[in-house]
Amino acid sequence: MIRTPIALVPYALMLAVVAGGLIWHAGDRIPRLGSVVESGTAGIGGPFTLVDQDGQARRDVDFRGRYMLVYFGYSFCPDVCPTTLAMMADALDKLGTQAGRFVPVFISIDPARDTPRVLKDYLTGFGARFVGLTGSEDAIKRVAKEYRVYYAKHPLDGGGYAVDHSGVIYLMGPDGRFVTYYEDQIGPDGLAADLARRLR
Numbered sequence: 001m002i003r004t005p006i007a008l009v010p011y012a013l014m015l016a017v018v019a020g021g022l023i024w025h026a027g028d029r030i031p032r033l034g035s036v037v038e039s040g041t042a043g044i045g046g047p048f049t050l051v052d053q054d055g056q057a058r059r060d061v062d063f064r065g066r067y068m069l070v071y072f073g074y075s076f077c078p079d080v081c082p083t084t085l086a087m088m089a090d091a092l093d094k095l096g097t098q099a100g101r102f103v104p105v106f107i108s109i110d111p112a113r114d115t116p117r118v119l120k121d122y123l124t125g126f127g128a129r130f131v132g133l134t135g136s137e138d139a140i141k142r143v144a145k146e147y148r149v150y151y152a153k154h155p156l157d158g159g160g161y162a163v164d165h166s167g168v169i170y171l172m173g174p175d176g177r178f179v180t181y182y183e184d185q186i187g188p189d190g191l192a193a194d195l196a197r198r199l200r
Contacts, residue, residue, distance in 0.1 A: 044178040046146035050133040053120035068172040074110035075122040090188035109151040
């Protein structure tokens with residue numbers, strides 16, 4: 001009875017080594033915070049028809065020929081959204097005349113409160129380059145699904161609600177296809193440098 005577990009020890013050690021190697025390999029493939037993640041093949045993005053901050057219908061094809069920097073958030077967001085939008089604006093400022101090759105797009109995941117007028121007032125603080133998009137609940141759900149965006153409302157003490165959401169910036173190519181994504185920790189310098197590299 002004692003010899004059977006001992007006989008299995010070499011097999012257990014071999015299994016542990018293989019498992020450890022797989023975990024090590026997987027760890028090497030996990031992007032670090034603030035990094036640029038290369039892809040180009042992910043099924044991210046797709047057609048949409050939403051309404052901009054001027055009340056005009058806007059479709060994804062309206063942005064063909066320029067890169068889109070797409071960020072999902074909401075105007076009542078207390079910290080992450082304004083910080084990320086300010087970082088995007090700063091990065092584009094650093095590009096100078098090349099900034100016109102990119103259009104920053106802010107898609108609201110809180111359409112009940114983010115009317116076109118609210119978005120227009122909100123985005124004024126980040127510069128005239130930004131396009132704010134909103135729409136019906138169903139339209140926002142569809143575009144969020146296309147971009148693999150997570151969001152969920154949760155109530156706040158004293159009334160009202162906040163919206164938890166994923167927080168990456170998507171770079172879509174002039175042809176409308178996914179290029180890469182950035183985490184907000186990349187900072188304006190890192191973002192500007194990578195965007196400039198795309199234009200070479």
